[in-house]
Amino acid sequence: xxxxxxxxxxxxxxxxxxxxxxxxxxxxxxxxxxxxxxxxxxxxxxxxxxxxxxxxxxxxxxxxxxxxxxxxxxxxxxxxxxxxxxxxxxxxxxxxxxxxxxxxxxxxxxxxxxxxxxxxxxxxxxxxxxxxxxxxxxxxxxxxxxxxxxxxxxxxxxxxxxxxxxxxxxxxxxxxxxxxxxxxxxxxxxxxxxxxxxxxxxxxxxxxxxxxxxxxxxxxxxxxxxxxxxxxxxxxxxxxxxxxxxxxxxxxxxxxxxxxxxxxxxxxxxxxxxxxxxxxxxxxxxxxxxxxxxxxxxxxxxxxxxxxxxxxxxxxxxxxxxxxxxxxxxxxxxxxxxxxxxxxxxxxxxxxxxxxxxxxxxxxxxxxxxxxxxxxxxxxxxxxxxxxxxxxxxxxxxxxxxxxxxxxxxxxxxxxxxxxxxxxxxxxxxxxxxxxxxxxxxxxxxxxxxxxxxxxxxxxxxxxxxxxxxxxxxxxxxxxxxxxxxxxxxxxxxxxxxxxxxxx
Numbered sequence: 001x002x003x004x005x006x007x008x009x010x011x012x013x014x015x016x017x018x019x020x021x022x023x024x025x026x027x028x029x030x031x032x033x034x035x036x037x038x039x040x041x042x043x044x045x046x047x048x049x050x051x052x053x054x055x056x057x058x059x060x061x062x063x064x065x066x067x068x069x070x071x072x073x074x075x076x077x078x079x080x081x082x083x084x085x086x087x088x089x090x091x092x093x094x095x096x097x098x099x100x101x102x103x104x105x106x107x108x109x110x111x112x113x114x115x116x117x118x119x120x121x122x123x124x125x126x127x128x129x130x131x132x133x134x135x136x137x138x139x140x141x142x143x144x145x146x147x148x149x150x151x152x153x154x155x156x157x158x159x160x161x162x163x164x165x166x167x168x169x170x171x172x173x174x175x176x177x178x179x180x181x182x183x184x185x186x187x188x189x190x191x192x193x194x195x196x197x198x199x200x201x202x203x204x205x206x207x208x209x210x211x212x213x214x215x216x217x218x219x220x221x222x223x224x225x226x227x228x229x230x231x232x233x234x235x236x237x238x239x240x241x242x243x244x245x246x247x248x249x250x251x252x253x254x255x256x257x258x259x260x261x262x263x264x265x266x267x268x269x270x271x272x273x274x275x276x277x278x279x280x281x282x283x284x285x286x287x288x289x290x291x292x293x294x295x296x297x298x299x300x301x302x303x304x305x306x307x308x309x310x311x312x313x314x315x316x317x318x319x320x321x322x323x324x325x326x327x328x329x330x331x332x333x334x335x336x337x338x339x340x341x342x343x344x345x346x347x348x349x350x351x352x353x354x355x356x357x358x359x360x361x362x363x364x365x366x367x368x369x370x371x372x373x374x375x376x377x378x379x380x381x382x383x384x385x386x387x388x389x390x391x392x393x394x395x396x397x398x399x400x401x402x403x404x405x406x407x408x409x410x411x412x413x414x415x416x417x418x419x420x421x422x423x424x425x426x427x428x429x430x431x432x433x434x435x436x437x438x439x440x441x442x443x444x445x446x447x448x449x450x451x452x453x454x455x456x457x458x459x460x461x462x463x464x465x466x467x468x469x470x471x472x473x474x475x476x477x478x479x480x481x482x483x484x485x486x487x488x489x490x491x492x493x494x495x496x497x498x499x500x501x502x503x504x
Contacts, residue, residue, distance in 0.1 A: 005024070005074055006021040006029055006070065006075055007022045007075070007076055007077055007078075007447050007448045008065075008075050008237070008444075009080075009081065009444040009447070010061060010078060010079070010081070010170060010443070011245075011439055011443065012053060012057055012082040012083060012166050012170060013082075013245070014104070014105070015038065016056075017034050017036065017053065018440065019031070019033075019060040020437060020444070021064050022441065022444040024454070026435060026444070026445070026463040026464075027435070028437060029068055030065070030067040030070070031437075032063035034056040034059060034060050036049075036053065036056045037049065039100060042108070044106070044107035044108060045106055046103040047100035047101060047103060048086070048103055049100055049101070050088045053101065053166065053170075054169065054173045057170060071233075072228075072233035072235045073235060075233075075237045076448065076451055077224075077238045077239070077241070077447040077450065078228070078238070078241075079242070079442075079443035080167050080170055080171065080242050080243075081167075081242075081243055081245050081439050081440060081443035082166040082167045082245060083104060084185075084186060084244040084245060084246070085104035085136055085137050085138050085165065086101050086102065086103050086165060087102045087138045087141035087165065088165070088169045089145045089152070089214070090161065090162050090172070091155075091160065091162075092160055092161060093160065095173070095176075095177055098145070098149050098152055098155075099145050099148075099149050101169075102141040102145065104136055106135065106141065107135050108144060109135040109140035109143070110135045112144075113135050113140060116133050117133050121207070124203075125191065125204070126281075127281075128196070128204065129188070129193060129195060129204070130195050130279060130281075130287055132285060137189055137191035138163075138190035138192070139190055139191035140191070142163050142208065142210055146210070153209075156210075156211050156213070156214050157211050162216070163210075163214045163215055164180070165189070165244075167182055167183065168180065168181060168182045168186070168216045171225060171226065171239055171242075174239060175226045175227065175229055176229040176231075178229075179239075180216045180217065181217045181218070181225050182216040182217075182219070183220065183242035183243060184218060184219075184293045184298065185243045185244045185247040185290050185291070186244050187216075187218045189244060191204065191208075192205060192208065192215070193218070195279055195289070195300070196279060198218065199218070200218070220293040220295065221241065221242055221243050221247075221251075221293050222240065222293075222294045222447070223240065224239070224240045225240065226239055227239065238450075239447075240447040241443050241445070241448070241449075241450060242443070242446070243446055245439050246264065246272050246439075247291050247301065247442070248441075248442030248446070249262055249264050249270075249272070249409060249439045250262050250272045250442065251291070251292055252437070252438035252439060252440070252441035252442030253407040253438050253442075254464045255272075255273075255274050256274065256299075256457055256461070257276075258401070259273070259275075259399065259403070260273070260405070261274070261403055261407070262407040262408065262409065262438070263406055263407075263410075264408075264409050264410040264438070264439075265384070265410035265411065265413045265418075266310055266410045266411060266412070267309060267311045268306050268308065268310075268311065268352075269305070269306035269309035269388050269391075270304075271303065271305075271388060272289075272301050272302070272303045273301060273302045273395050274291055274300075274301055275291075275300045275301055275302055275399055276299065277299065281398075282398045284304075284353065284394035284397060286304045286354075286391070287302070288300065288303075289301050289302075289303050292446065294446075294449065302399060304352075304353040304395060305353060305391075306353075306384070306387040306388060306391060307348075307352045308349060308362075309384050309387070309388075310326075310384070310410070310411055310412045311348070312346040312348065312380050312383060313326050313329055313380060313381070313412070314326070315346075316329075316376070322373050322376060323373070326411075329380070329381055329415060330416055330417045332374045332378065333378040333381050333418075336375065336378055339378055339379060339482070340368075340375055341366040342366045342367060342378070343366055343383070343486055343489040344364050344376070344380050344382070344383045345362060345363050345365070345489050345493040346384075346387070347360035347362045347363070347496075348362045351490070351494070352391075353390075353391050353394060354394040355390070355490065355494070357494045357495065359494070359495050359498075360493045360496055361493060361497060363493045363496075364379065365492065366485070366489075378417075381415065382421060384412065385418060385421045386425065386482075386486045388425075389422075389426055389483070392406070404428055405429040405431055406422070406428055406430050407431045407433065409432075409436055409438040409439075413436070419432060419468075419470045420473070422470070423470040423473070424472050424479055425482070425483070426472075427472045427479075429469050429471055430469070431466050432466065432468045432469070433464060433465065433466055435464070445460050448460075
């Protein structure tokens with residue numbers, strides 16, 4: 001009897017590293033997870049220790065294998081998905097980082113980004129990369145490291161350093177320095193990559209003063225990049241799939257046709273729409289990005305982010321102490337027949353797409369003496385759905401596609417009230433899958449396709465099962481009224497902080 005085979009997904013996130021083993025049916029056979037330290041050296045700065053990212057990731061890989069008494073011989077391939085934009089620079093000869101990883105959340109280069117905007121560079125950068133100028137992306141982080149670490153720029157110019165997003169760093173270590181690669185989805189988030197030419201852009205490298213020699217080679221999202229070094233596992237394992245976390249979730253949800261969309265309900269909410277082989281330019285400040293590349297076929301996507309999603313529920317639980325655990329919100333919201341005119345704008349860190357107002361602040365509206373904890377809770381859940389609705393409508397405007405169905409994952413997708421209200425608001429089906437590990441699953445699928453573990457996307461589509469489909473069921477007139485008051489509330493929360501006020 002042949003020994004059972006698995007695909008190992010390494011899911012390297014912002015707060016933890018996970019390893020998940022998937023079988024040929026796309027089911028989880030084993031999972032291991034380890035948190036690691038978040039470093040905040042100054043206000044607005046967020047860093048990780050790259051060595052801890054690596055050690056936590058390799059330890060959970062070993063732990064996942066041991067949980068089912070599997071060996072390296074049982075692993076057909078490794079797929080990697082990762083926190084995006086996080087920037088690491090290391091010594092090519094020793095493999096040692098020259099500085100901590102600067103995390104995607106880090107804002108230290110915001111002032112420099114504002115200078116670039118003042119110089120009128122937004123249109124040029126957007127036309128090449130699909131991105132807005134922001135400290136979020138990797139380019140300004142690389143420049144900061146080269147400018148602030150002693151001798152770094154000279155060493156970079158001499159070809160002695162390597163830059164990588166987290167996927168590149170993991171693969172470098174897995175192959176003990178033999179392979180310096182990334183994939184198109186991660187390259188597309190650096191603000192250095194031309195998403196139309198599929199190449200590092202000479203104009204952008206010159207603008208940010210970054211030598212091309214430090215950059216990884218850009219590959220597709222599904223191919224064999226290299227093998228693990230012999231001393232890491234008992235035998236070599238092919239590394240065969242890479243995708244940034246939101247793109248991996250899009251693929252894991254099998255949103256493989258143009259117009260298909262997934263929303264991940266986490267701390268924030270990430271909406272990603274498949275736009276097929278066309279890079280759709282957004283008129284609503286959404287991001288144009290690459291969904292994945294398999295063979296020569298590139299799939300593009302539109303992405304929009306809601307800053308405060310599940311974080312609003314965490315805020316009510318931990319800071320306002322309205323309820324002891326997030327699961328209580330569903331029952332509280334469902335205890336009411338309607339919202340009784342109470343609305344919450346969760347602009348706890350400004351408003352993102354499509355409003356883009358950093359000076360907006362959070363506010364409850366419509367409170368009366370009859371307002372209860374249940375009303376405040378329901379208003380908060382509804383606010384998550386309203387924000388997703390607003391980004392989705394912006395996406396539909398950009399793509400010209402009307403949404404028929406939205407596939408969902410992430411922690412808050414477990415909330416039945418929220419999912420039903422979302423279906424009602426967007427007037428489309430909301431499809432919650434049985435397999436909620438969409439991000440890791442996407443990385444596993446990409447790796448499995450590259451080594452023949454699965455033969456085709458069509459074969460993988462057959463594996464996806466819905467746990468529940470929420471059908472729109474609300475009265476259209478009622479929804480129009482809800483949206484009217486939501487929009488009214490949003491307008492009143494905007495520009496709350498004035499220019500001459502110190503908001504810090």
